[in-house]
Amino acid sequence: MDGIHDLGGKQGHGPIDTDEDETAFHTEWEGREWGLAQCARTPGITIDWWRHCRELILPQDYLERPYFDSWAQTDFSTYIESGWISIDEIIAGKSQATDRDYGEAAQAMSLQQVLDEDHDLASRFDAEIDCPPAYEVGQSVITRVHGHGGHTRLPQYARGHRGIIHAHHGAHVFPDLSAKGEETHQHLYSVMFSAVELWGESAANDKVYLDLWESYLSKPES
Template sequence: MTRVHDMGGRFGDGPVEADDSVTFEKEWHKRALALTLAAGALGRWNIDSSRHARECLSPKDYSRFSYYEKWMAALADLLVDRDLVTLDELKSGHGHGVSDVANKALRAQDVAKVLASGSPYTRACDVAQQFSAGARVTTRRPAGNVLVDGGHSRLPAYAAGATGTVVICHGGYVLPDSNGHYLGDQPEPLYAVAFEAQDLWGAQANAQDEVILDIWQSYLGPAE
């Protein structure tokens, strides 16, 4: 059984209404984004562990929270888990003393430079590339993390056990399954793999559609 966050390809939730003219639906969303970026700049977690924190929200909370409410709830958990804030401080809304990472605070004048520098996840990779463009491959099933029980993984449940075609190899990238649990980068080849929509969702999908997923090598095996 997959957790509630793994919603890709699920029917019944209606279309995603995208409006590029709207940056933030509500004013407090700006503060939620700013706080998340500022806290992340302290260097106590990474993008994969932050994603996992959101995945670990209780199913009831995950279902009822809005997008930025999920961000804030996961951030609170990360701050406590990484010993940046105590539960008492969180409940009271006030810090007790000066934090030992206060000197790492992201200042307003540095935001543009920090965001422009990014956090590249490409890495030199000692793992040999196993597949080339055009190769037929099958994803592992079940889709879960094989390093940590119940851990973070970027293989969606709807693509578990599916067969597709390698489009390109991107080179070596940090493995989320490891990085999300502070077990090191463990880089390996990352592939763009194309799947026929009907192979994922059956006859109800459009026969002309395909889905291209970025998939790490350890998620894949040769198609039989």
């Protein structure tokens, strides 16, 4: 989706706040949302569907509201879309009785249990597939020119450009379909682009690396 989230190379967003202090959470509510997001994910969602729901936030809200606020709004949207909570409950500010079985109430975890769970969250997204990789390291590739209306991880700035395969990472879950609930795997590559190829004006030696799935790529004609 060519949405507001696809920010790479956009201009006019102003200076960076380089003086920010290094505390993990700047307000109490940021910490609450971080914690909520770790222990409450809508059953059956995928990381890519969650990301897509965040991309679908109204552009003005996406740019202007604080970061962890957008996580909360994304959580609301995935719970509502799945039927776990309703807009009426949000407006009323309290939960209403439904026929849904919410299962056993979540139990309190200790710090050690939380740290163990964090360790378990080192998720892997790769898998063995029968199909051999189409490209090898050092080969030239061209990225797809067009995007599509769904979730994708090929940013606009990198479309229709020539790059070189820098590394092959095996086959990883393909996000464009994972965002629709379909788990398939495709070969994933680090692709190196010259900054001049992408931006015209750039230092001659500078490079940009993206991790791109095989179907984002094709062989150049010459």
